[in-house]
Amino acid sequence: MNTARARQLIASVVPPIVFGVLFLAAWQWWVVTYDVQPFVIPKPTAIWQSFVDDFTLVWNASLVTGANALVGLVAGAVVGFLLAVLTNRFAVVSELINPLAVTIAAIPAVVIVGVLNNMYALDSQLGRRIMVTLAVFFIVFVQVVKGLRQNDATQMELMRSYAATPRQTLLKVRLPNTMPYFFTAVRNAAPVAVIIALVSEYFGGTQDGLGSKISGTLNGSNKALGFAYVLGGSVVGLLFFAGSSLLEYVVVPWRRRRRSR
Amino acid sequence: MTNDQTVPAGAPLAVEAVGVGKVFNADAPNRVDALVDVDLSIARGEFVSLIGPSGCGKSTLLRLFADLLEPTGGTLLVNGKSAHQARVDQDYGMAFQQSGLFEWRSVERNIELPLELKGWDKARRRERSREMLELVKLSEFATHMPWQLSGGMQQRVAIARALAAHPPLLLMDEPFGALDEMTREHMQAELLRICSGTDTTVVFVTHSIPEAVYLADRVVVMSPRPGRITDVIDVSLGRDRDELTREASAFFERVTEVREALRGIEMSDHARGIEDR
Numbered sequence: 001m002n003t004a005r006a007r008q009l010i011a012s013v014v015p016p017i018v019f020g021v022l023f024l025a026a027w028q029w030w031v032v033t034y035d036v037q038p039f040v041i042p043k044p045t046a047i048w049q050s051f052v053d054d055f056t057l058v059w060n061a062s063l064v065t066g067a068n069a070l071v072g073l074v075a076g077a078v079v080g081f082l083l084a085v086l087t088n089r090f091a092v093v094s095e096l097i098n099p100l101a102v103t104i105a106a107i108p109a110v111v112i113v114g115v116l117n118n119m120y121a122l123d124s125q126l127g128r129r130i131m132v133t134l135a136v137f138f139i140v141f142v143q144v145v146k147g148l149r150q151n152d153a154t155q156m157e158l159m160r161s162y163a164a165t166p167r168q169t170l171l172k173v174r175l176p177n178t179m180p181y182f183f184t185a186v187r188n189a190a191p192v193a194v195i196i197a198l199v200s201e202y203f204g205g206t207q208d209g210l211g212s213k214i215s216g217t218l219n220g221s222n223k224a225l226g227f228a229y230v231l232g233g234s235v236v237g238l239l240f241f242a243g244s245s246l247l248e249y250v251v252v253p254w255r256r257r258r259r260s261r
Numbered sequence: 262m263t264n265d266q267t268v269p270a271g272a273p274l275a276v277e278a279v280g281v282g283k284v285f286n287a288d289a290p291n292r293v294d295a296l297v298d299v300d301l302s303i304a305r306g307e308f309v310s311l312i313g314p315s316g317c318g319k320s321t322l323l324r325l326f327a328d329l330l331e332p333t334g335g336t337l338l339v340n341g342k343s344a345h346q347a348r349v350d351q352d353y354g355m356a357f358q359q360s361g362l363f364e365w366r367s368v369e370r371n372i373e374l375p376l377e378l379k380g381w382d383k384a385r386r387r388e389r390s391r392e393m394l395e396l397v398k399l400s401e402f403a404t405h406m407p408w409q410l411s412g413g414m415q416q417r418v419a420i421a422r423a424l425a426a427h428p429p430l431l432l433m434d435e436p437f438g439a440l441d442e443m444t445r446e447h448m449q450a451e452l453l454r455i456c457s458g459t460d461t462t463v464v465f466v467t468h469s470i471p472e473a474v475y476l477a478d479r480v481v482v483m484s485p486r487p488g489r490i491t492d493v494i495d496v497s498l499g500r501d502r503d504e505l506t507r508e509a510s511a512f513f514e515r516v517t518e519v520r521e522a523l524r525g526i527e528m529s530d531h532a533r534g535i536e537d538r
Contacts, residue, residue, distance in 0.1 A: 154361030157329055161355045162378045163348055172374070176365045254364035254408065 072132020080140030147181025294487035318488025354423030
């Protein structure tokens with residue numbers, strides 16, 4: 001049993017690692033062999049060198065962008081979840097929120113960031129955080145509304161047989177049933193939050209996050225440092241994904257069990 | 262029992278249905294007469310099986326008793342009161358083909374849910390769930406999660422949950438329908454054992470003839486289009502039933518009797534089908 005699990009683990013981990021290493025090796029070989037100039041495409045080893053040498057720069061920029069993404073992710077998840085529950089409870093709210101949510105999702109992020117940046121002080125991160133919140137909100141809202149509608153018929157009949165009030169049914173059955181949907185949404189929204197936080201830095205405001213650094217350095221001659229920032233962004237994105245997956249694993253263990261069956 | 266049961270004068274019936282009918286989509290072209298003119302009296306402590314082909318309305322009838330559906334005609338008393346009042350008072354427990362266990366609750370917390378909704382305090386709930394787990398012989402699984410149990414064990418938890426508040430009436434909709442034959446026979450014996458200590462009235466919907474006969478004092482045979490009761494067969498095998506009962510000739514006679522009653526339905530259906538053409 002344990003050897004089977006170990007074999008499964010190896011089977012799922014080894015191929016991507018092998019592919020990644022081969023890809024980097026091919027990249028290195030190509031740059032070296034064809035003598036590609038570092039201001040066009042740097043060597044992976046040079047990027048790594050830059051990442052290590054200028055780690056403080058990458059780290060500080062990552063903190064700024066990571067904080068924006070995290071604040072937006074949490075705010076968006078909370079707002080999305082609460083509004084979805086209200087929508088489920090009250091038809092009026094549903095009629096108000098649904099069109100609004102779709103409209104917000106349809107507006108290009110660029111426009112909103114531009115407007116928000118003009119609304120707040122130049123050194124404020126608020127506009128970016130609101131942008132992330134909006135993007136996350138929509139993803140979470142849609143999933144939770146869906147989750148609240150997916151109810152096990154037997155469980156609902158049981159609750160009716162217990163003469164449970166709508167509030168009791170919501171708290172004891174609908175909400176727990178929705179948790180897997182909520183955490184799946186958060187897991188999907190987490191990398192999106194990082195990307196939105198990063199991209200929203202392209203449209204003015206303080207130049208201290210990963211997005212501004214990437215756009216600044218990739219246009220310059222120190223391409224290796226630019227790619228080191230990109231590497232930093234990837235790490236932040238992966239951390240967000242891993243963190244939200246772990247959260248799902250801990251909070252909704254019954255889903256994990258159901259899937260592993 | 263937390264509620265004092267007001268029993269009307271006369272025979273204390275667990276269920277009393279007079280001329281009960283249920284029509285779905287009454288004014289639409291897809292109108293369905295699910296139940297027509299059902300008369301059925303079930304005495305306290307009686308075990309009654311409802312059997313019939315799909316669409317005969319046996320599950321619908323059970324849901325009328327449970328006030329999960331409302332009848333469109335006739336009068337229906339459950340435990341001497343309206344079905345609605347009986348539901349509000351939680352006079353019955355219910356079990357379905359799906360165990361309907363809540364995945365995020367441990368076995369004991371599943372059993373405690375109806376008690377929680379009744380406002381029992383934690384200590385009293387825990388005491389009762391221990392008692393129920395002992396009754397269904399699952400004491401060592403109290404803190405397990407539902408997914409860790411087999412189908413038969415999950416169904417036993419569902420029965421323990423249905424009986425947790427000690428309701429006078431137990432309504433069961435094909436509770437063993439998804440189990441394999443061996444587990445099924447074992448569960449039938451367990452159900453009789455569990456109910457034998459109490460004077461619980463049981464209404465048990467099934468489409469298995471041996472199951473209906475083995476469990477019940479009376480088997481109610483129903484037929485479809487429109488759903489109605491066509492036969493009521495007294496099983497009269499006594500209350501002490503065990504594995505030998507399944508091999509007794511009296512058991513086979515009753516099984517044959519129910520089978521013939523059901524065949525009568527098919528025949529007449531067939532005949533009517535020909536007439537219609």
